[in-house]
Amino acid sequence: xxxxxxxxxxxxxxxxxxxxxxxxxxxxxxxxxxxxxxxxxxxxxxxxxxxxxxxxxxxxxxxxxxxxxxxxxxxxxxxxxxxxxxxxxxxxxxxxxxxxxxxxxxxxxxxxxxxxxxxxxxxxxxxxxxxxxxxxxxxxxxxxxxxxxxxxxxxxxxxxxxxxxxxxxxxxxxxxxxxxxxxxxxxxxxxxxxxxxxxxxxxxxxxxxxxxxxxxxxxxxxxxxxxxxxxxxxxxxxxxxxxxxxxxxxxxxxxxxxxxxxxxxxxxxxxxxxxxxxxxxxxxxxxxxxxxxxxxxxxxxxxxxxxxxxxxxxxxxxxxxxxxxxxxxxxxxxxxxxxxxxxxxxxxxxxxxxxxxxxxxxxxxxxxxxxxxxxxxxxxxxxxxxxxxxxxxxxxxxxxxxxx
Amino acid sequence: xxxxxxxxxxxxxxxxxxxxxxxxxxxxxxxxxxxxxxxxxxxxxxxxxxxxxxxxxxxxxxxxxxxxxxxxxxxxxxxxxxxxxxxxxxxxxxxxxxxxxxxxxxxxxxxxxxxxxxxxxxxxxxxxxxxxxxxxxxxxxxxxxxxxxxxxxxxxxxxxxxxxxxxxxxxxxxxxxxxxxxxxxxxxxxxxxxxxxxxxxxxxxxxxxxxxxxxxxxxxxxxxxxxxxxxxxxxxxxxxxxxxxxxxxxxxxxxxxxxxxxxxxxxxxxxxxxxxxxxxxxxxxxxxxx
Numbered sequence: 001x002x003x004x005x006x007x008x009x010x011x012x013x014x015x016x017x018x019x020x021x022x023x024x025x026x027x028x029x030x031x032x033x034x035x036x037x038x039x040x041x042x043x044x045x046x047x048x049x050x051x052x053x054x055x056x057x058x059x060x061x062x063x064x065x066x067x068x069x070x071x072x073x074x075x076x077x078x079x080x081x082x083x084x085x086x087x088x089x090x091x092x093x094x095x096x097x098x099x100x101x102x103x104x105x106x107x108x109x110x111x112x113x114x115x116x117x118x119x120x121x122x123x124x125x126x127x128x129x130x131x132x133x134x135x136x137x138x139x140x141x142x143x144x145x146x147x148x149x150x151x152x153x154x155x156x157x158x159x160x161x162x163x164x165x166x167x168x169x170x171x172x173x174x175x176x177x178x179x180x181x182x183x184x185x186x187x188x189x190x191x192x193x194x195x196x197x198x199x200x201x202x203x204x205x206x207x208x209x210x211x212x213x214x215x216x217x218x219x220x221x222x223x224x225x226x227x228x229x230x231x232x233x234x235x236x237x238x239x240x241x242x243x244x245x246x247x248x249x250x251x252x253x254x255x256x257x258x259x260x261x262x263x264x265x266x267x268x269x270x271x272x273x274x275x276x277x278x279x280x281x282x283x284x285x286x287x288x289x290x291x292x293x294x295x296x297x298x299x300x301x302x303x304x305x306x307x308x309x310x311x312x313x314x315x316x317x318x319x320x321x322x323x324x325x326x327x328x329x330x331x332x333x334x335x336x337x338x339x340x341x342x343x344x345x346x347x348x349x350x351x352x353x354x355x356x357x358x359x360x361x362x363x364x365x366x367x368x369x370x371x372x373x374x375x376x377x378x379x380x381x382x383x384x385x386x387x388x389x390x391x392x393x394x395x396x397x398x399x400x401x402x403x404x
Numbered sequence: 405x406x407x408x409x410x411x412x413x414x415x416x417x418x419x420x421x422x423x424x425x426x427x428x429x430x431x432x433x434x435x436x437x438x439x440x441x442x443x444x445x446x447x448x449x450x451x452x453x454x455x456x457x458x459x460x461x462x463x464x465x466x467x468x469x470x471x472x473x474x475x476x477x478x479x480x481x482x483x484x485x486x487x488x489x490x491x492x493x494x495x496x497x498x499x500x501x502x503x504x505x506x507x508x509x510x511x512x513x514x515x516x517x518x519x520x521x522x523x524x525x526x527x528x529x530x531x532x533x534x535x536x537x538x539x540x541x542x543x544x545x546x547x548x549x550x551x552x553x554x555x556x557x558x559x560x561x562x563x564x565x566x567x568x569x570x571x572x573x574x575x576x577x578x579x580x581x582x583x584x585x586x587x588x589x590x591x592x593x594x595x596x597x598x599x600x601x602x603x604x605x606x607x608x609x610x611x612x613x614x615x616x617x618x619x620x621x622x623x624x625x626x627x628x629x630x631x632x633x634x635x636x637x638x639x640x641x642x643x644x645x646x647x648x649x650x651x652x653x654x655x656x657x658x659x660x661x662x663x664x665x666x667x668x669x670x671x672x673x674x675x676x677x678x679x680x681x682x683x684x685x686x687x688x689x690x691x692x693x694x
Contacts, residue, residue: 039510041618043519192663219663223622225613226422228415229657229665236408249521253613260531260540261411280523318518 030066030346032057032333033078033096035107035117040084041222044249045109045271045293045325049131050079051317052326053106056333058315066337069344075337082108089113093120102126103346104336106329111135111195118153125348127336127355128153131328133160134198135375144374152348154355155375156332157294160202162398163380168206170382170396171268171289175241178287178386179266186212187239187264189230189254192219196246202402203245209403215239220250227254228261235263243268248321252276259284271322274298274383274391275309279319282385289384292324294364296381299391304363331362407536412658413651418543420650421550422609426627427634427642428554429601432561434628435637435687436574437591439488439498443505444627445620447599451476451606452615453513456522465527469607473600480599484592492591506621513617523614546608553604557597558639570594574637629673635687645684648672 034053037046057077065072078100080092089108096102097120104127108114114130115138121128135155143150157163176183186207190200196219204214215237220230231254234242242264244251248271255269268289275298277290290296295305305327312326313319339354340346360368365378383393426448433439441447451472458468483505491498530541561567573580573587581587609615609623630649634641649669656668676684 039514039519039617043616043618044521047519220657221663221666223618224665225609225619225622226415226419228418229412229654230662232408232411232415233658233662235411236405249614249616252521252523256526257613261538262533281525318520320520 028071028073029076030073030340031076031078031100031102032104032106032336033080033093033100033102034329035080035082035089035092035096035105035113036109037084038079038081040082042084042109042247044321045247046082046084047318048320048323048326049107049109049329050077051312051315052328052330053077053333054079055312055315055317055326056330059311060334060337066340068340068346075333078102082113084110086110086113086116090116090120093117097121097124097126103348104129106130106332109325111198118150122150122152125152127348127351129156129329129332129336130154131157131325133157133163134195136160136373139373139375141372144372146349146352150374152352153374154332154370155373157328158377158380158398159375160199161206161402162377163294164199164202164206165209165399165403166380166396167270167291167382168203168210168212169399170291170380170394171241171243171384172210172212173396174382174384174392174394175266175268175287175289178384179240181240183240183266184211184213185237185239186214186241186243187234187237188214188217188243188245189227189234190217190219190245191222191224191247191250193222196222199246203243205403206399207243209399212241222250224250225253227257230254231258231261231263234258235261239264241266241268243270245270248272248276252280252282252321255282255284255288259286271325273322273324274385274393275319275323276321277385277391283389284385285387287384287386289382291380291382293322293328294378294380295324295327296383296393297323299383299393300381301393301395302363302381308363327364331360331364331368334362335360335368408658410537412654414537414539414543415658416651416654417547417647418650419653420647421547422605422612422623423626423630423650424554424643424646425550425601425605425608426623427630427646428557428639429598429605430624430627431631431634431637431639431642431687432557432594432601433598434631435635436570436594438492438495439484439591439595440495440502441488441505441595441598442499442502442624442628443509443620444502444598444602445622445624446506446509447476447480447602447620448606448609448623449615449617449620450479450509450513451603452610452619453517453522453606453617454603455607455610456524456615457517459524465524465607465611468524469604472607473603476603476606477596477600480596480602481592483599484595488595489588489592510617510620517617519617521614521616522610524610527611542611546612549604549608553601554639554643557601561639566590566593626669629670633673633676633683635683635685638683638685638687641683641685641687645676 036049065074082089111132111134190196251269266287272290297309343350343354379395454472454475455468528541532539569585630645634645657665
């Protein structure tokens with residue numbers, strides 16, 4: 001009996017010691033989470049989020065970690081796959097916030113998922129970065145003020161009127177000299193889902209602001225593979241440019257069919273990196289413009305991007321259609337680490353105050369900062385492949401104001 | 405306007421050929437064995453990925469297509485023997501197993517090949533321009549292969565001894581077994597044949613379009629719609645329903661509310677099933693259980 005008691009006491013001591021050790025380890029670690037589609041329909045954009053955030057976390061940890069006061073913390077990244085399903089995204093966010101007690105969350109790639117996730121992150125005072133251009137309806141100076149509903153939410157992609165404006169201007173300016181005559185008529189082909197409809201409403205306004213006639217927006221059901229009837233409809237309108245607006249996978253499925261049908265003298269592919277164009281050995285007998293979100297992989301005019309993408313792929317990230325989406329998150333992990341160091345605490349309110357006041361030198365821009373509505377502004381890169389294969393890229397600054 | 409109209413008609417035929425090929429596999433398996441295999445789309449997707457792998461390894465498209473057919477047929481054999489055989493008397497279990505298989509097969513493919521699109525160079529690159537109508541040679545190839553395969557399957561099911569025995573087994577498994585028909589083996593045969601057709605469909609699909617690990621899901625829904633519209637187990641029905649659906653899709657995308665294309669197709673399916681519950685050409689309701 002005495003022996004049993006001694007063994008039990010020893011076991012209890014061991015358990016207590018290991019628990020203490022675990023809690024001490026936790027105390028030296030900052031947990032952050034990423035929720036993204038690593039499977040399902042949005043995977044081509046979604047898988048870039050954990051890859052980009054993971055690369056930044058590795059760089060920060062390899063450099064020693066985050067120094068807050070006299071203590072240095074390592075960052076632990078918890079990845080959750082939302083499977084392109086909003087209920088899964090909500091469950092994953094609840095787990096990260098309530099069980100894992102993360103200090104910050106990155107994601108998701110989808111606007112409506114982000115809004116649902118914010119309903120969990122914001123009351124829990126978890127810093128939340130979302131690379132969605134479409135959060136203007138919830139982010140305003142009142143909602144992000146201390147005590148506001150979205151005080152801890154940050155939009156890490158420029159507003160849609162800015163992104164659409166830069167893109168439309170860039171596409172038309174790069175394609176016009178390659179086509180050899182003024183481009184007057186544009187047809188937009190877009191996936192018929194909430195994001196597609198939302199983005200297109202801005203893009204059509206941006207095209208019209210650039211003087212384009214847009215006789216029709218042709219919507220296709222998501223997951224379409226055979227685009228020939230939609231493209232034939234576009235051809236009947238005699239466009240100068242067909243714009244495949246959202247998303248990259250559909251765009252790359254549709255383009256070869258458009259080339260076979262001879263739909264237009266030029267095309268624009270939204271969300272397709274020149275890197276994937278080259279990787280797949282794609283070619284066209286007419287000029288094809290591509291836009292990246294936000295800086296291009298493959299042929300960027302941005303010197304920092306080349307280094308970033310070589311590190312990104314060296315870390316094991318797959319070469320996807322929209323690998324550049326990772327940049328909507330990568331910079332902000334470093335930005336957040338700097339904010340923690342500046343604030344000298346992990347306190348979310350002090351961290352938000354630091355994020356609001358700081359300027360960060362990132363890959364996307366030398367001067368990243370958030371405006372009074374927690375939104376960033378920076379240029380978007382657009383590239384064009386000439387029929388011979390040569391690709392040229394240019395950064396396009398966003399318009400100051402939304403077109404009427 | 406006439407060239408556009410003819411172009412849309414050809415587009416509809418091309419859409420119909422791929423859907424029909426899937427529907428033939430679905431209608432054989434569902435109609436003749438009673439196995440509701442919703443993972444049939446994933447079989448198709450794996451056929452595409454095997455083709456891609458073979459082409460990446462340096463084989464030509466035709467050998468890659470043959471490899472895809474054999475690989476997916478083998479997978480069908482393993483899954484029928486290892487999984488679906490145990491659900492024959494409980495079709496609902498088989499249905500749930502197939503739903504689970506969808507997720508498993510998708511994630512196995514993602515694990516080994518990643519989630520991104522895969523494509524191969526067009527096996528036939530030529531495009532003919534006939535009076536303003538553009539005809540891609542690869543689409544003509546897919547239409548011709550579909551016609552040939554459906555015709556061969558039709559002859560086998562309706563004219564051969566195997567086909568007659570199979571149809572007898574659909575009517576009454578026990579009586580067919582008493583007559584000396586090896587029903588279980590025939591069911592395996594149909595499942596393997598349907599899987600092989602999915603492998604062929606996958607190879608033809610990647611010849612036309614890039615595929616992802618999630619391509620199968622959308623394709624199989626249309627395959628089931630066509631199989632039900634035509635009448636389960638009825639190959640003629642599958643072909644006619646495939647043609648109708650393809651042309652409806654083509655014309656609705658070309659002239660109607662384009663975003664409603666899928667709604668038109670499935671609305672038509674609902675209408676047909678309301679008016680003719682056994683499909684346009686009548687069919688089985690799966691094998692009758694003892």
